[in-house]
Amino acid sequence: MNNRFFSLRLFSRVARLRSFSLAGRELGLSQPSSSRIISELEKEVGATLLTRTTRGVTLTEAGRDYLDRIEPILIALEEADHAARGTGELRGILRIAVSTPIAVRELAPRLPAFMDRHPALRVSLQMSDQRQDLVNESIDVGLRFGVLTDSNAVAQPLGQSRRLLVASPAYLARAGTPESPGELASHSLIVGPSGATPAGWSFQRNGRTTSIRAEGRLIATVNEGATAAAVAGLGIMSTLEWGCRAELASGALVEVMVDWKMETVDIHAVFPAGRAAKPSARAFVDYFRAALSEQETGVDR
Numbered sequence: 159m160n161n162r163f164f165s166l167r168l169f170s171r172v173a174r175l176r177s178f179s180l181a182g183r184e185l186g187l188s189q190p191s192s193s194r195i196i197s198e199l200e201k202e203v204g205a206t207l208l209t210r211t212t213r214g215v216t217l218t219e220a221g222r223d224y225l226d227r228i229e230p231i232l233i234a235l236e237e238a239d240h241a242a243r244g245t246g247e248l249r250g251i252l253r254i255a256v257s258t259p260i261a262v263r264e265l266a267p268r269l270p271a272f273m274d275r276h277p278a279l280r281v282s283l284q285m286s287d288q289r290q291d292l293v294n295e296s297i298d299v300g301l302r303f304g305v306l307t308d309s310n311a312v313a314q315p316l317g318q319s320r321r322l323l324v325a326s327p328a329y330l331a332r333a334g335t336p337e338s339p340g341e342l343a344s345h346s347l348i349v350g351p352s353g354a355t356p357a358g359w360s361f362q363r364n365g366r367t368t369s370i371r372a373e374g375r376l377i378a379t380v381n382e383g384a385t386a387a388a389v390a391g392l393g394i395m396s397t398l399e400w401g402c403r404a405e406l407a408s409g410a411l412v413e414v415m416v417d418w419k420m421e422t423v424d425i426h427a428v429f430p431a432g433r434a435a436k437p438s439a440r441a442f443v444d445y446f447r448a449a450l451s452e453q454e455t456g457v458d459r
Contacts, residue, residue: 163235165199166228169207172196173225174296176214184251184282230433237437248276252438254283255290255300257351259381259401265301268449272442279438287351287380292430299439300428303352303398312435313426314443317450319398321352321420323359324411329391336394336415339368346393349374350384352401359396361418368418372396385411398423 164185171181172192182192193210200207207221217225236250256265261283273281284290284297292300306313329346336342339361349372360369376392378384381401388395388402389410405411427443429435 162199162202163232165195165202166232168192168195169199170225170229170232170296172208172215173217173221174294176216178215233434233436237434248279248438248441250436250438251280251282252436252442253296253298254281254442255292255295255297256283256285257287257301257303257381258285259287259352259385260301261285262382263404264400264450265446268446271449272445275445276438276441292428297430298436299443302426302428303423306426306428312429312431314429314447316425316427316443316447318422318424319400320422321396321398323394323396323414323420324388324402324406325394325414326389326391326411327409329388329393330412330414332391338415339370339418342370342394346375347372348376348378348384348387348393348395350378350381350395350397352381352384352397359420361415361420363418396420400425 168181168185168187171184172178175181175184178192178196179189181187182189185192187195196208203224205220205224206218207224209216209218239249254265265283269281273279284295289302290297290300301316302313303319333345336345339359342359358369358371360367362368376384376387378387381397384395385397385402385405387393389405394414399406402411406413427446429439
């Protein structure tokens with residue numbers, strides 16, 4: 159197992175995860191075995207690639223340069239293996255960065271069909287409501303909403319999602335139903351990551367735009383928490399339709415101020431800048447785009 163290619167793969171994962179144990183777990187190794195293989199690699203290279211401390215593992219300057227040089231080679235080798243098989247079979251680990259609500263609500267239900275097609279492929283869902291660093295966290299593809307801030311990243315559009323206001327029927331029965339943005343000042347507002355925009359909440363009607371400052375009585379650091387609070391009747395929240403589709407369908411939440419339109423947010427698949435996309439990442443994006451398109455057009459899978 160301790161061939162040079164495997165050693166390089168292990169080094170890449172140790173460097174990105176900053177942990178021998180986590181990297182070893184991914185590749186089926188114990189922490190001592192991972193450490194030993196990397197030590198042997200450093201002897202072969204003739205340089206110290208990693209600094210080991212009680213707080214973790216960090217790259218040396220030589221290690222950082224080495225990592226930058228070998229990762230494109232590892233991806234190219236994976237591409238060559240995939241092409242040589244000629245069967246379309248995908249192997250290895252696919253790391254997907256995605257927000258928690260989208261992973262739970264939209265992605266996880268669609269993963270079984272994709273993974274059934276590729277039984278040798280392992281998928282790691284890196285779930286966070288905060289935007290992840292695709293390069294430093296060694297992500298193969300990320301699902302991003304809104305404006306893309308990294309101009310060097312390679313992005314492919316997946317679709318769009320409406321932003322809307324929702325509340326529970328119980329809350330509206332108790333506090334009343336607002337009819338215009340100005341009335342929201344007298345309501346309890348819930349602000350999660352999806353609704354926390356610097357410009358506040360903006361609404362369009364009859365060609366006119368109105369914005370309000372969203373002062374949240376409840377502020378949640380994850381969207382699932384904000385949605386649960388809205389279902390519990392704590393107030394009105396702004397969210398993407400993707401984040402509350404099930405609650406709208408069940409009646410646990412209802413849309414508020416339907417005559418006032420909020421922005422439509424673009425959804426992209428984003429590949430790390432500076433390196434070619436892995437075959438498994440490209441295949442996943444093609445599959446997920448098709449699955450979303452079938453949902454929007456009402457085609458049964």
